């Protein structure tokens with residue numbers, strides 16, 4: 001069989017296909033409603049739902065809940081009749097499958113292991129995702145766009161969230177499911193998996209680009225300076241920019257909020273940056289210390 | 295044969311019927327309200343809601359669908375528990391028995407498996423909807439936080455369930471997943487700085503998760519208990535706080551300008 005068909009019709013991967021379809025559908029629906037409301041806002045008209053009246057819960061809401069419940073139940077039943085959940089061989093600690101994949105919703109994190117050491121990819125970054133999600137309502141002080149779809153009133157919030165949600169979370173999951181084979185090597189869906197394939201990528205560390213051994217003291221210092229200036233520079237640059245162009249915003253944010261937002265943002269952006277460094281420049285580590293590597 | 299209205303009339307005057315429904319339903323304001331607050335399940339809802347709560351295009355019903363998926367999983371999960379022993383010797387053969395011995399065992403297991411995938415998908419879409427409508431903004435900040443914990447719990451529910459069939463898929467997924475615990479700074483034996491705390495494979499986070507240094511019988515028992523008892527309980531409590539707060543924060547959000 002065509003390897004692509006084989007991969008997407010694997011019972012557990014059908015869920016990913018369903019996810020892709022549903023997420024795309026709701027993404028389009030959300031943005032379509034957002035743009036529609038934006039046109040109404042631009043024309044000074046009330047947005048969808050603003051003129052809503054009250055209706056009885058019984059029966060309109062109860063009815064629609066019942067219908068949804070039936071539809072979902074029928075859908076799950078059909079899915080369960082059509083596709084059988086797989087059961088692999090009995091667990092055997094001596095036979096390691098290659099690749100050994102985490103559950104699909106964690107594959108984005110497993111994908112990060114290509115770019116970061118486990119303490120970052122598996123512990124620190126996931127914790128920061130949760131902290132970041134929890135922080136959203138408290139750091140987004142834009143009072144607009146509360147209770148209706150809109151894009152124009154919350155451009156930056158929506159762009160940053162969408163980048164995290166669609167690219168860093170969902171796209172990496174899809175890559176992990178469909179494009180990663182033995183040795184976590186990249187396989188196109190039409191390529192056969194080859195267990196003997198090894199790819200020798202001569203990765204280097206950042207400082208070796210300028211001829212400094214990354215494990216030497218100078219290498220350590222240069223690495224520390226690079227990481228430090230990313231953090232400190234990333235912290236200061238927006239401050240100076242806003243100070244000049246939008247001082248009211250800074251005043252409204254206050255120092256705690258500002259530091260939280262920028263810290264979360266530069267942490268998030270370190271992921272695509274590290275990806276480019278690794279994929280384009282074959283750089284593995286930026287900073288090597290006796291305790292950990294970045 | 296009697297005509298239908300006569301039969302219903304008779305049923306409605308029956309002592310048992312009256313003891314359950316207490317009063318007749320006439321389609322007036324009072325009875326429509328009574329139908330909601332007279333029913334312990336429905337009275338999660340207010341008696342009246344804004345039109346947008348009824349229109350699909352605003353909420354997509356995603357929170358409700360997530361809850362419904364959860365209920366399906368609880369029901370199928372409880373039935374599965376009748377056929378399952380969380381031990382290395384029996385777990386795998388119990389699942390095989392579902393396939394070959396238990397009536398409707400296959401579909402039972404399928405429903406639980408696909409329902410779990412489905413719940414993870416819809417909870418993410420629910421979060422996306424709440425974000426896109428800006429519904430985390432005042433006064434709903436706290437409920438968004440409850441939601442984030444529910445999201446994490448949903449992942450953990452599914453993750454702990456992975457090991458229970460004791461097959462290669464679950465075994466290695468859990469091995470990969472919990473190996474991350476070993477990388478925790480300070481508290482995992484491979485994590486940065488852990489040597490200063492004298493952390494070894496036998497006293498680190500991973501050991502606590504697995505009840506051992508390897509994925510084995512203790513890990514199976516632990517994941518089973520987290521999966522069937524602890525996490526569902528915590529989730530149910532948080533869901534009720536979540537629903538309560540949806541109401542107390544003024545119902546489904548409406549445009550505030």
Ligand code: HEM
Pocket residue numbers: 353355356357358359360361364417420421424427429430434437438439440441442444445448533536540545546547
């Ligand atoms: C097990 C998981 C969850 C369940 C069962 C659940 C259930 C619900 C339900 C039934 C509603 C009513 C409106 C609707 O259907 O959209 C709701 C609203 C809400 N949910 Fe969730 N939810 C869950 C997870 C989450 C997550 C992950 C978030 C965000 C991170 C979240 C944040 C909210 C907020 C802020 C509201 C109020 C929305 C509004 O007023 O428009 N919930 N939830």
